[in-house]
Amino acid sequence: MTAFTPWQSLIGGLLIGLSAALMVLYLGKIAGISGIVGQLWQGAKSDRQWRGAFTLGLLLSPLLYQLIAPLPAMLITADWPQLVAAGLLVGFGTRLGSGCTSGHGVCGLSRLSIRSLVATLTFMATAIVVVWLTRHVLT
Amino acid sequence: MRTISLIAFFSGLIFGIGLIIGGMTNPAKVLAFLDITGDWDPSLMFVMLGAIAVSFFAFRQAARKSTSLLGWPVNLPDTTRIDRKLVMGAVLFGAGWGLAGFCPGPAMVALLFGSAKPWIFVTSMLAGMWLHSRLFGKG
Numbered sequence: 001m002t003a004f005t006p007w008q009s010l011i012g013g014l015l016i017g018l019s020a021a022l023m024v025l026y027l028g029k030i031a032g033i034s035g036i037v038g039q040l041w042q043g044a045k046s047d048r049q050w051r052g053a054f055t056l057g058l059l060l061s062p063l064l065y066q067l068i069a070p071l072p073a074m075l076i077t078a079d080w081p082q083l084v085a086a087g088l089l090v091g092f093g094t095r096l097g098s099g100c101t102s103g104h105g106v107c108g109l110s111r112l113s114i115r116s117l118v119a120t121l122t123f124m125a126t127a128i129v130v131v132w133l134t135r136h137v138l139t
Numbered sequence: 140m141r142t143i144s145l146i147a148f149f150s151g152l153i154f155g156i157g158l159i160i161g162g163m164t165n166p167a168k169v170l171a172f173l174d175i176t177g178d179w180d181p182s183l184m185f186v187m188l189g190a191i192a193v194s195f196f197a198f199r200q201a202a203r204k205s206t207s208l209l210g211w212p213v214n215l216p217d218t219t220r221i222d223r224k225l226v227m228g229a230v231l232f233g234a235g236w237g238l239a240g241f242c243p244g245p246a247m248v249a250l251l252f253g254s255a256k257p258w259i260f261v262t263s264m265l266a267g268m269w270l271h272s273r274l275f276g277k278g
Binding site: 002003004005006007008009010011012013014015016017018019020021022023024025026027028029030031033034037038042049050051052053054055056057058059060061062063064065071072073074075076077078080082083084085086087088089090091093094095096097098101104105106108109110111113114115118119120123124125127128129130131132135136 | 140143144145146147148149150151152153154155156157158159160161162163164165166167168170171173174175176177180181182183184185186187188189190191192193194195196197198200201202206207208209211212213214215216218219220221224225226227228229230231232233234235236237238239240241242243244246247248249250251252254256257259260261262263264265266267268269270271272275
C-alpha cells in the first residue's frame with residue numbers, strides 16, 4: 001500500500017505535459033520515450049542529436065532533483081529474473097506497438113487518437129490483469 | 140541545431156522531474172495503481188490527467204501548423220490503423236509493466252537513483268528493442 005498523493009501526482013503530470021508541449025511546439029516531435037530511446041542509433045544525424053539530448057536530460061533529472069530535495073522512495077519488489085523478463089517484454093512490446101505510456105498514453109490521447117486509445121486501454125488492462133494474477137491468484 | 144538540442148535536453152529534464160514528483164519512478168506505487176482489486180492507490184491517474192491537460196492544447200496548436208517554432212516539420216503520426224501489431228505490442232508491454240512496475244521513461248530516470256535493479260531492467264529493455272529492430276527492421 002502506498003499513500004494517495006493526488007497533488008504531487010497532478011504537479012508531476014503538469015510538468016510531463018509541459019515537456020511534451022515544448023517538444024511538439026518547438027521541434028514538432030512526439031515526446032514518446034520508447035520511440036526516442038529505441039531509435040537513438042537510427043535515422044539522420046539531426047534526429048540522433050535531439051533524441052540523445054532528450055535522453056541525456058531524462059537520465060540527469062534525478063541529479064537536478066537532488067539539488068532541491070532528497071529523492072523519493074523507490075521500492076522494486078521484482079527479483080532479477082522478473083526484471084529481465086519485464087525489461088524484454090517492455091522493450092519489445094513498446095516497439096511492436098509503436099509507443100508506451102508517454103507516446104500513446106499522454107501524447108496520443110492528447111491528440112484524440114483512437115489508435116492510441118486502443119493501445120492505452122490494452123496495456124492498462126493487461127498490466128492490471130498481471131498484477132491481479134501475481135498478487136491475488138498465484139500467491 | 141544547438142537550440143534544438145538545448146530544448147530537447149531541457150524537455151528531457153522537465154519530463155524526468157515530472158516523473159519523479161508524480162510518483163512514477165517508484166514501482167511499488169505503480170503496482171499499487173494497477174492493483175485495483177487490492178489496496179488501490181489511484182494517484183497516478185492524476186499524472187495522466189495533469190499531462191494531458193497541458194499537452195492537449197499544445198497538440199491542437201501544433202496540428203494547425205506545418206512547421207514548428209524552430210522551423211522543423213511537425214511530425215505527428217498519421218497512422219490510424221488498429222492492427223495486430225499495435226494490440227500485441229500493447230499486451231506485451233502491459234505484461235512487462237505489470238510484472239516490474241517500470242515503463243520506459245521512469246526506468247531511464249531510475250538509473251541514477253543508486254540501485255542496480257533499474258540497470259538490469261533497462262539493459263534487457265534495450266535488448267528487447269534491439270530484438271524488435273532485428274526482426275522487423277527500423278521504425
